[in-house]
Amino acid sequence: MIPEIGTGVLLVALALAVYGAVVAAVGGRRGRPALVQSAQHAALGVFALLTAALLLLIYAFLTFDFSVRYVASNTNLGTPFYYRITAVWGALEGSIVLWAWMLGLYTLIVVLRHRTTARELYPWVLAVMLGVLAFFVLVMTVPAPVFTRMAPVPADGRGLNPLLEDSGMITHPVALYLGFTGFTVPFAFAIAALVTGRVGDFWITTTRRWTIVAWYFLSLGLLIGGWWSYHVLGWGGYWAWDPVENAAFMPWLTATALLHSVMVQERRRMLRLWNLALVVLTFSLTLFGTFLTRSGVIASVHAFTQGTIGVFFLGFLAVVVLVALALIAWRWDVLGAQGELDSVISRESAFLLNNVMLVAATFTVFFGTVFPLLAEAVRGEKVSVGAPFFNQVNVPLFLSLIFLMGVGPLIAWRRASLENLKRNFLGPVIVGVAAAALFRLLGVGSVLVAGSLALTLFVAACIAVDLFRAVRARRAMGERALPALGGLLLRHNRRYGGFVVHLAVLVVAVGVTGSQTWSVHTETTLKQGEQAELAGYRIRFEGLRESQESNHGKVTGTFTVLNGKAAGTVLEPAKKFYPQEQSPIAYVDYRLGLIDDIYLVLGDFARDGTSVTVKIQVNRMVSWIWLGGVVLTLGTLLSVLPERRKAA
Amino acid sequence: MRRPWRWLVPLAALPVLALLAYGFRLNPRDIPSPLVGRPAAPFALTSFDGAPVELAALRGKVVVVNFWASWCYPACYEEAPVLERGWQAYRDRGVVVLGIDIQDKDEAGRKFIADFGLTFPNAPDRGGRVSVDYGVYGVPETFFIDRDGHVRVKHVGAVTEPAFRDAVERLLAAGPGAVR
Amino acid sequence: MAAAAVRAGLPVLLAVLLSATAATAQQPSRPVDDQQAYEIAAELRCVVCQNLSVADSPSEMASQMRAIVRERLAAGESPAQVRQYFVERYGQWILLSPPRRGFNLLVWLAPLVAVVVGLGVVALLVRRWTARRRPTPPPVDAAMKERIRRELESEP
Numbered sequence: 005m006i007p008e009i010g011t012g013v014l015l016v017a018l019a020l021a022v023y024g025a026v027v028a029a030v031g032g033r034r035g036r037p038a039l040v041q042s043a044q045h046a047a048l049g050v051f052a053l054l055t056a057a058l059l060l061l062i063y064a065f066l067t068f069d070f071s072v073r074y075v076a077s078n079t080n081l082g083t084p085f086y087y088r089i090t091a092v093w094g095a096l097e098g099s100i101v102l103w104a105w106m107l108g109l110y111t112l113i114v115v116l117r118h119r120t121t122a123r124e125l126y127p128w129v130l131a132v133m134l135g136v137l138a139f140f141v142l143v144m145t146v147p148a149p150v151f152t153r154m155a156p157v158p159a160d161g162r163g164l165n166p167l168l169e170d171s172g173m174i175t176h177p178v179a180l181y182l183g184f185t186g187f188t189v190p191f192a193f194a195i196a197a198l199v200t201g202r203v204g205d206f207w208i209t210t211t212r213r214w215t216i217v218a219w220y221f222l223s224l225g226l227l228i229g230g231w232w233s234y235h236v237l238g239w240g241g242y243w244a245w246d247p248v249e250n251a252a253f254m255p256w257l258t259a260t261a262l263l264h265s266v267m268v269q270e271r272r273r274m275l276r277l278w279n280l281a282l283v284v285l286t287f288s289l290t291l292f293g294t295f296l297t298r299s300g301v302i303a304s305v306h307a308f309t310q311g312t313i314g315v316f317f318l319g320f321l322a323v324v325v326l327v328a329l330a331l332i333a334w335r336w337d338v339l340g341a342q343g344e345l346d347s348v349i350s351r352e353s354a355f356l357l358n359n360v361m362l363v364a365a366t367f368t369v370f371f372g373t374v375f376p377l378l379a380e381a382v383r384g385e386k387v388s389v390g391a392p393f394f395n396q397v398n399v400p401l402f403l404s405l406i407f408l409m410g411v412g413p414l415i416a417w418r419r420a421s422l423e424n425l426k427r428n429f430l431g432p433v434i435v436g437v438a439a440a441a442l443f444r445l446l447g448v449g450s451v452l453v454a455g456s457l458a459l460t461l462f463v464a465a466c467i468a469v470d471l472f473r474a475v476r477a478r479r480a481m482g483e484r485a486l487p488a489l490g491g492l493l494l495r496h497n498r499r500y501g502g503f504v505v506h507l508a509v510l511v512v513a514v515g516v517t518g519s520q521t522w523s524v525h526t527e528t529t530l531k532q533g534e535q536a537e538l539a540g541y542r543i544r545f546e547g548l549r550e551s552q553e554s555n556h557g558k559v560t561g562t563f564t565v566l567n568g569k570a571a572g573t574v575l576e577p578a579k580k581f582y583p584q585e586q587s588p589i590a591y592v593d594y595r596l597g598l599i600d601d602i603y604l605v606l607g608d609f610a611r612d613g614t615s616v617t618v619k620i621q622v623n624r625m626v627s628w629i630w631l632g633g634v635v636l637t638l639g640t641l642l643s644v645l646p647e648r649r650k651a652a
Numbered sequence: 653m654r655r656p657w658r659w660l661v662p663l664a665a666l667p668v669l670a671l672l673a674y675g676f677r678l679n680p681r682d683i684p685s686p687l688v689g690r691p692a693a694p695f696a697l698t699s700f701d702g703a704p705v706e707l708a709a710l711r712g713k714v715v716v717v718n719f720w721a722s723w724c725y726p727a728c729y730e731e732a733p734v735l736e737r738g739w740q741a742y743r744d745r746g747v748v749v750l751g752i753d754i755q756d757k758d759e760a761g762r763k764f765i766a767d768f769g770l771t772f773p774n775a776p777d778r779g780g781r782v783s784v785d786y787g788v789y790g791v792p793e794t795f796f797i798d799r800d801g802h803v804r805v806k807h808v809g810a811v812t813e814p815a816f817r818d819a820v821e822r823l824l825a826a827g828p829g830a831v832r
Numbered sequence: 833m834a835a836a837a838v839r840a841g842l843p844v845l846l847a848v849l850l851s852a853t854a855a856t857a858q859q860p861s862r863p864v865d866d867q868q869a870y871e872i873a874a875e876l877r878c879v880v881c882q883n884l885s886v887a888d889s890p891s892e893m894a895s896q897m898r899a900i901v902r903e904r905l906a907a908g909e910s911p912a913q914v915r916q917y918f919v920e921r922y923g924q925w926i927l928l929s930p931p932r933r934g935f936n937l938l939v940w941l942a943p944l945v946a947v948v949v950g951l952g953v954v955a956l957l958v959r960r961w962t963a964r965r966r967p968t969p970p971p972v973d974a975a976m977k978e979r980i981r982r983e984l985e986s987e988p
Contacts, residue, residue: 239888246883274961301675314676322669329662336658345961353958360950368943374668375930375939377675383935386683388877390928391885397943587723590890605890619890686923755892780896787921789879789893 006064007072010057010151014144017053020046021138025131032127032200040127044115047134051108054141058105061092061150070161073154074098080163080584082555090173091164096298096313097150099177103294104140106185111137114189118210125207128196129189136188139320147313148298163555166582166589172232180225180252184290186218187255190262191287191328194280198331203338208266208279213644215266219259220640226252227512227633238590238605240525240621242629245394247302250373251293254366258286261362264412268355271417277332277339278359284328289366291321302377347419354412358405365401369394403456406513409506410463413499414470431469436462453521460510460517467503493642501643508639512632518625525621527607532614535566539622541602542566543575548613557581558591561606561616570595570602577606577618601626685787685806692717692797693785697752697775700762705750705775707801714747714823715797718811719783721753722760724791731792731810732768738816739772746799747820751775754783754791798823864905872911873898876918877928885928 024046031039061074065088070076078091078098093102111133118126144150190211197207229249230242243249262282268275296302299314332339345352372389379387414428440458448454471489478488493500528536530545537543546562560578565571578591594603600622607617687693692715696706707715718735720728739749751774753761758776765774777783786795796805796819805819873887878894886897897918904914918926930936972980 238890239884241888244883244888248882295672299676301672301678318669318672318676321672322665325665325669326662329665330659333658333661345958348958348962353954356954356958357951360947360954364943364946364950367946371942372939374671377671377678378938379930379935380678381671381674386923386925387930387936388925388928389930389939390877390883392875392929393939396929397940401943401947587892607895683923683925686920755896779899780893781900783893784897784900784918785921787923789922 005071006060006069007151007153010060010064010072011145011149013053013057013060014141014151017050017057018138018141018145020049020053021134021141024050025134025138028127028131028134032131032196040130043127043130043134044119047108047111047115047130047137050134050137050141051112054101054105054108057151058092058101061098061101062089065089065092068161070159071154071157073152074150076154076158076161078161078164080161080555082553083161083164084169084554086174087164087169090168093177094164094168094173097144097148099181100140100144100148101150102177103181103185104137104144106181107133107137107140107188110185110189114192122193122196122206122210124200124202125193125196125210128199129192132192132195133188136192139316143313143316147316163582163584166556166580166585167236170232170236172228172236176225176228176232179221179228183218183220183222183225184252184255184293186214186221187259187283187287187290189214189218190283194283195328195331198280198328198335201335201338203276203280203335205269205273208269208276212266215259215262216640216644219256219263220636222252222256222259223636224633226256227630227636231630234626235592235594238592240523240603240605240623242519242626245369245372245391247373248293248297250369250394251289251296254369255286255289255293257362257366257369258282258289261359261366262286264355264358268352272352274345274352277336280332280339282359284325284332285366288321288325288328291317291324295321296373302373349415349420349425351412351415351417351420354408354415358408358412361401361405361408365398365405368397368401372397399452402513403459406456406459406463406510409509410459410466413503413506414466428469429466432462432465435465449521453517456517457514460513463506463510467507470503471500494645497642497645497647501639501641501645504639504642505636506639508632508635510632511635512629515625515628515630515632518628519623522624523621523626525619527617527619529615529617536618536620538620539600541568541570541600541622543602543604543620545616545618548609548616553580555582559606559609561604561609561618563604563618565595565602569597570600573602575602575604577604579606579609596627598627599624682808683789685803687787687795687803688806690803691801692795692803693782695782695785697777697782699773699775700753700758700765701773703773705773707797710748711801712746712799714742714799714820716747716749716816716820717786717795717797718749718751719754719777719786719788719791719793720751720764721756721791722764723756727810728764728792729768731794731812732764732770734811734813734816735772736768736770737813738811738820742820742824743772745824747824748772752777752782754780754788796820796823798826864902868911869898869902869905872901872905872914875915875928876901877926879922879926 024043027039027046028043031037031043061072063069064072064075065079066085068075068079068081074095074097078094079088083091091098093099111130114129114133118129122129190208193207193211197203226249229252233244234240234242262279265275265279265282269279295314295317299317301314347353372394375389376387379385410432411429416424436458439461440454443449443454443457444451448457471492474492475485475488478492479485483491524539526536526538530536532545532547535542535544542565544564544566546564548559548561551558551560558578558580560576563575563577565573565575573595575593575595577593579588580591581588590605592603592605594601601624603621603623605619605621607619609616692707694707696704696708699705707717716735716738718731720732722728735749735751738747743749749772751765751770751772753764753774753776756776761774761776764770786793790808792810794807794811795803796807798804804823807815807819870887873894874885876886876897878884878886878889878891878897880891880893881889884894886894886901888894901914904917905911909917915927924930930939932940
């Protein structure tokens with residue numbers, strides 16, 4: 005029943021989406037509002053149908069309907085309730101359903117928000133959104149059909165990949181996909197602007213909040229992914245420069261560039277061509293990302309191509325890129341820079357440099373990711389491009405970006421006089437240099453580490469200088485400090501939201517630097533009652549016990565931390581034995597702290613439970629990364645508040 | 653930008669797209685082995701039955717070394733009968749089939765051997781030394797070694813009857829002392 | 833992220849073997865520098881995982897490879913020799929970072945090229961844009977100043 009209904013729902017949605025896209029485009033071209041209306045209704049219909057399909061799939065999972073092959077492959081009778089819901093997007097077919105549904109949701113919001121405010125652009129925005137929707141629904145029906153029937157209906161399913169039985173599964177794909185799909189909206193507006201020739205500021209000011217929201221969810225998705233990697237995969241790291249991770253990171257980089265260059269367009273009416281190109285690039289990178297993840301073209305040794313889906317994605321990516329870039333080439337004249345620059349030392353220059361660094365980083369990551377393909381095509385030999393490469397080449401780029409983060413907000417628009425530079429930067433520079441000297445003196449780390457930390461202090465000082473001066477100005481007018489600060493944040497929420505976001509980046513940067521530099525680890529075999537020592541912590545192995553959970557067997561080791569702040573903490577890393585998996589899955593146990601995380605992974609154990617091999621890590625400053633995420637959320641919320649006064 | 657040059661912008665995307673399309677023809681699983689043509693690394697293991705299994709002692713014979721594991725399903729399960737049949741067919745013609753069980757537990761290995769009724773020598777590689785020496789990155793992998801002790805063929809994935817026969821016949825025909 | 837099989841277990845015997853190896857290491861043996869062993873392992877690709885290094889991977893194959901690294905260091909090999917051992921058996925692919933030679937130089941130079949090209953483009957644009965700025969008004973000469981003064985004074 006469900007397979008047939010589901011397939012039917014999707015086919016109707018596909019037809020509606022195609023109809024709507026065509027009709028909206030025609031309506032836009034011919035100036036026929038009735039057609040646009042019809043397309044609008046089609047869009048609402050598509051969303052309703054996609055919601056129905058998603059609910060149908062969830063229902064199938066909750067009721068163990070193994071007649072749906074996707075359900076049988078991703079769950080079994082022992083899968084806990086909440087994982088049965090998240091299993092919906094646990095594998096390829098279902099992830100496309102989630103993606104498409106979010107796209108439909110965004111289309112709905114676009115319809116509600118912009119149907120009266122974006123008169124000329126609206127038909128084309130709708131056409132593009134529906135066109136992209138049509139593609140994803142097509143993928144859901146042809147190469148990766150989610151409602152395929154399973155015959156004969158098995159008594160039990162295969163079960164969810166045990167690595168996905170984690171809270172990260174609930175949040176990570178959701179946040180990530182909200183980010184990815186969110187960039188479709190600015191892209192649709194960009195295409196609409198190009199097609200109609202209205203390439204002025206309207207399209208970009210209208211999509212400013214969309215870009216920030218999509219960027220935020222993508223940032224959140226990346227951070228949650230790092231958290232998931234950290235606490236589930238058992239290697240104690242949060243970022244491996246895996247092609248799939250890179251695929252999500254690249255649109256983040258270009259979107260960050262866009263968020264900044266937009267300000268130059270708003271203020272000085274420059275970089276219009278560049279901003280259009282950035283939007284197209286960001287959206288294309290999200291498509292590239294989904295292509296990379298699902299085609300198996302660049303992957304580790306144990307990936308495999310999933311049939312024809314890669315061809316579909318590459319084809320769509322090709323169409324999008326070629327059409328969008330052709331549109332830009334067509335409108336090149338109209339997009340020529342009208343603006344002018346007064347001086348090289350100005351905020352405009354800082355933003356330009358910011359964009360150069362971010363796009364250079366994107367290129368570096370992209371080239372590194374596809375290089376194995378290139379090397380094989382040209383030389384016929386297989387090479388790996390992994391973490392050591394990416395870490396090495398990206399560090400200078402990211403450090404210069406952090407430096408720009410401090411300089412940019414304070415340096416004057418148009419032309420920064422020497423006076424202005426001294427006034428703003430003398431203090432922070434002194435702070436930075438002093439900090440660097442102090443760190444070196446204390447032997448805190450290598451030159452690079454001391455320099456990086458000093459740089460973050462420099463930027464923090466820049467932010468502090470600006471805030472302090474602004475509050476002081478308000479106090480001079482009679483306001484008290486705290487309300488002055490509050491009023492400042494609210495009235496200039498874009499600026500100070502940006503500052504808080506910069507602060508979040510600093511916090512994450514400190515976390516990354518600290519964890520890479522000062523984390524320690526050891527691997528040792530302990531008998532019952534024996535202790536191991538690492539970084540001043542003494543950890544005793546108490547014993548082993550076996551248990552049977554709903555869908556797996558488990559062997560748990562009990563360890564006690566004997567001293568220090570964490571004294572008395574009991575940690576229970578385990579090994580989970582799933583019948584459908586070939587080897588056991590490690591269940592990591594950890595104690596988080598602001599500075600120290602104690603992290604245990606169970607290795608091999610003696611049959612009688614008297615001895616065990618355990619990998620102990622003391623990871624430093626990792627929590628700062630997650631805290632940075634919290635600060636990021638606050639900053640973004642501040643940025644998207646409705647403005648209290650018109651931006652100058 | 654003058655009229656025609658601007659069209660470089662969309663055209664610039666074509667090589668990148670072509671490269672990605674090329675990727676479909678590649679198999680990321682298929683890492684070419686640098687060992688083909690080189691002398692096979694010597695090893696000395698003890699079989700599950702307690703007998704010594706040494707490559708050096710087999711110089712002059714064609715040796716088929718198969719790396720497997722009991723948990724490697726379905727590929728090792730598919731090729732086990734092929735290897736057994738190949739062993740029976742060629743053992744009198746100077747061909748030796750050796751199985752090496754990697755990353756596995758002894759009882760699981762023994763059960764596998766018993767289930768498939770394998771009569772050729774099988775030894776566990778407990779520390780993984782031999783598998784790394786042969787550049788093994790997954791199971792199953794099979795190496796066909798000629799009479800002079802050089803690796804001539806590396807087969808990744810389950811061995812099929814035709815693949816087994818081709819490789820063995822070729823190495824038998826090559827004769828001793830023939831290099832290439 | 834890495835949803836492929838991550839084998840996180842060692843057979844019982846391996847733990848015994850590891851301690852046995854340490855106890856019966858062949859002469860000549862040097863004390864192994866943990867940091868050095870870790871660094872070499874961090875440069876090798878774990879062959880059964882998605883993009884993890886041998887140092888980080890919790891899989892069985894990786895811990896076997898880590899043991900081999902330690903053994904070889906203990907036997908007196910240099911880090912370069914240990915790496916070469918793996919490259920001879922797996923090819924260049926086993927190194928997580930491509931060696932900076934030949935064709936692979938392309939990927940190492942790419943970031944530098946990107947930054948240089950980017951800065952170059954920006955420099956060109958900045959030059960064009962600063963040339964376009966409105967010229968500062970010409971200084972007012974004395975005759976004009978006199979005229980202005982008279983006109984202002986003649987206003988009622």
